[in-house]
Amino acid sequence: MVNDTENFLSKRPQRLCHMCGRCCRVVTTSVPYNELVKLAESGDEGAKDFLSIFVPYESVSAARCVDSEVVDNIINLQKQDGNYREDITFYYCKYLQDNNLCSRYETRLTLCKHCPSSPWVIVPPGCGFEGWLFWQREEIKQKIRRSKEELLELRLLKKRMSNPETLEKIAKVEQKINRNINMYSKYGSLDW
Ligand code: SF4
Ligand code: SF4
Structure with a gap:
């Protein structure tokens, strides 16, 4: 039987992505960097995958220099939801090219294929999926x-x-x- 997640993933209209690359350039996780590293060390596949492609920015300011709108959007929404943490870390993917395309598209990880992975995931402002996720x-x-x-x-x-x-x-x-x-x-x- 198809579960809700599989159902959601199968009906995502990929044509809505206009390949701006913002969801690969400035992202964050629900757990802080140190915890993520510990999870990866203890064998958590999700954490291992994430850290195999994403590199932490030196600071929130450094991420802001790259895309302040995405950083502020994430922080504001997390504050609204009451799950903002001072030790938030932002990351960029080392496989994103200057032309906004993925240099390993054919072999990209499941976590990339599943993005956006749920109706509640925070997407960058102007992301082609924004309206669809709302509905x-x-x-x-x-x-x-x-x-x-x-x-x-x-x-x-x-x-x-x-x-x-x-x-x-x-x-x-x-x-x-x-x-x-x-x-x-x-x-x-x-x-x-
Ligand atoms: S932010 Fe949205 S529109 Fe831009 S690349 Fe990511 S999924 Fe596509
Ligand atoms: S591997 Fe490709 S699709 Fe995945 S985050 Fe990096 S650039 Fe984006």
Whole structure:
């Protein structure tokens, strides 16, 4: 069965990328550099892959000199979401060429092929995927709101039911719906 991530990746319209190279020139990670190095040393494949292509900028200012709009966009969004860290590190990919093209496109890593990897990923301002990602997020939010309506209907239905088997079935459906809602809780689904 195709999971949500695979489904998302398969429907991304690659034609939207206008090959500006900004997502390869100034990027960051959710974990600080030192932790990333430790993860790589302990065998974490994701961290190893990332550090095999991305080089840390000497400072945030150095990254700002290359693309201040991307740096400020990331920092502002992280602050809004409450996950900004003072020890944030920015990176550039050593395979990005001056013409904004990838010098190892045919052998690029999965992490590159999967970019943007989720509707909530932060993309550079003006990225061709910006609008499409917005609609993907909206679709998920609508789905979650419908799920919450279903929960309300089930709650009413339970009041009219007394058969233990039926009640058990309803409880299972409720659990499934709640699992789906909780899957997006880190993006705020409990408040949608
Ligand atoms: S920032 Fe967006 S438009 Fe630019 S290269 Fe990356 S994915 Fe493509
Ligand atoms: S390897 Fe290529 S696609 Fe991947 S980050 Fe570097 S330049 Fe971009």
